[in-house]
Amino acid sequence: MNTLTFMLSLSFLLSAALTTMxxxxxxxxxxxxxxxxxECGFDPLGSARLPFSIRFFLVAILFLLFDLEIALLLPLPWAIxxxxxxxxxxxxxxxxxxxTFGLIYEWTQGGLEWAE
Structure with missing residues (x-):
């Protein structure tokens, strides 16, 4: 049995055993x-769930998208x-x-505007 098969089977068996336990x-x-x-011993006054603006999620997704771009372009000097x-x-x-086209599209659609 080679090392890769052994490590994969060992990790699968260990995770299955820990989950079962x-x-x-x-x-x-x-x-x-x-x-x-x-809430400090008092009865809760309101709901613990507050409404959340969808614009925060949009900004988070845009951040992840551009962060992924940096991760893809980071090895560019070595790849040249x-x-x-x-x-x-x-x-x-x-x-x-x-x-860039995606950013321009989001900008023209008003996805980056905070105030309406």
Missing amino acids: NFWLAQMAPDTEKLSPY QLAHPMMTLTWATTIIALL
Whole structure:
């Protein structure tokens, strides 16, 4: 058995064993005190769930998208030293162009505006 197969099977068996032990050994005895929200001993005055603006999610997704762009373009200086640097520059330019067009689209649709 090679090392990769051994490590994959060991990690699968270990995670399955730990998950099974968690289901068997977990003590689930909820009572009213454990299920109630804690607010310094007072009864809760309102709902713990507050409405959340969808614009925050949009900004978070845009941040992740541009963060991914940086992660894709980070090895670019080393990739230029490969045998075909024009192919690398073509892909990098394509990624930057797609993300720029996406940003322009979001901007024109008003997705980056905070006040309405």
